[in-house]
Amino acid sequence: MSERIVIVSSGIISAIGQNLATHLESLKQGRTGICLQPKHVSGNLNLPVGEIDCSNEALVGIIDEHLESSARKILPFLRAKEMPRSALLSIIAGLEAWQPVRAFTDKLRTGIVSANTVGGMDITEQHFEACKSHPDNFDYSVLRNHECCRITEWTQRVLKIPGMSTTISTACSSSANSLMTAARLLKQHHLDMVLAGGVDALTAFTINGFNALKILDKNLCQPFDEQRRGLNLGEGAAYLVLCREETANNLKLPVMAVLSGYANNNDAYHQTASSPEGTGNILAMTNALKSAGLSMADIDYINLHGTGTDNNDLSEGKAVQAICEAEGNAVPAASSTKAFTGHTLGAAGAVEAVFSCLAIQEQAVWPHLRLERPMAALSWQPQTIFRRQNIRHVLSNSFGFGGNCSTLVFSKY
Secondary structure, eight states: OOSOEEEEEEEEEETTBSSHHHHHHHHHHTOOOOBSSOSSOSSOTTOOEEOOSOOHHHHHHHHHHHSOGGGGGGHHHHHSTTSOHHHHHHHHHHHHHHGGGGGGGGGSOEEEEEEOSSTTHHHHHHHHHHHHHOTTTOOGGGGTTOSHHHHHHHHHHHHTOOSEEEEEOOGGGHHHHHHHHHHHHHHTTSOSEEEEEEEEOOOHHHHHHHHHTTOBOSSSOOTTBTTOOOBOEEOEEEEEEEEEHHHHHHTTOOOOEEEEEEEEEEOOOOSSOOOTTOHHHHHHHHHHHHHHTOOGGGOSEEEOOOOSOHHHHHHHHHHHHHHHHHHTOOOOEEEOTHHHHOBOGGGHHHHHHHHHHHHHHHTEEOOOTTOOSBOTTOSOOOOOSOEEOOOSEEEEEEEOGGGEEEEEEEEOO
């Protein structure tokens, strides 16, 4: 890629923190956010989740603290019971990411590319019984924020981001694909600066849906463990601000990392499972490396998709191993951070993009939690302790339902 796309700021909220600084401390300390007794999620079926320990009212309070006085007229809307939790989380992460660049936006063509899979489902759940009981007398306007795109629209409105907005929903690869879309918009000079990322909140619909697939762990998940039993769902939001290198230099903005490569491929194997051979995974990783002009030998750390399900971890593990064996190289340091946050679905790609950038900034590999017995089918195993090392390039995987496989490559500036 001739014209470099750089990341100049980021924002995040998840079960392990409410901003960038608290996430960094949790990663260093190996502190998980997955809890066995969630407080704010309905329909949890007594399953562990990576829940953000804040009520919706508390989330509004966080937003209130960060909004400038001219924007606070929006708060009555945010306090309304019809505001989805996903919108509140999205706004919080967006505010942290956008604040450092907000002063420059009147000079630039800006936009937002966001992602989610759940939309305002939590609000819809609250009104389900009333609608079912009295469909003719039900006020359907309370469901106006149900669609996924409404979360993006609310975020853009509160952050006052001028320009285009679009929403991506490709299951677990959603926000990785939002970063790719933002990069393409910048490369083609349609925009000068983009807020890109994603969000998902825990809902009864999501938890019950995954439980029906029989892929949820009743205990804390153990990705890439021989005894893995499934995943823990989580909630969160993360955004990164992307622009061309020239723009960052002209505005004297500090650069966190370079988005040096990316690819999206589909193995078309199954609606909810990866191909056993990791076909889509291999395609996404090799094409992302090719777009970055790198090989796996150049990668210093892999942020694994690593959900903890039998199929996913075996497929991804074999794919990583196959690429490295074909090159004649050992597998680089690797870990899954979903044991910290839970699987945040549409937010996962952006959450782990932030973690990848932090790995470059801190020159560190994040620990892979709760690994007891490495997978017998693999010749390698994840890195289980926090370790400082030279990090030049990080590869981050996000593999979604329907075989939608995405890989991002981040490089030191």
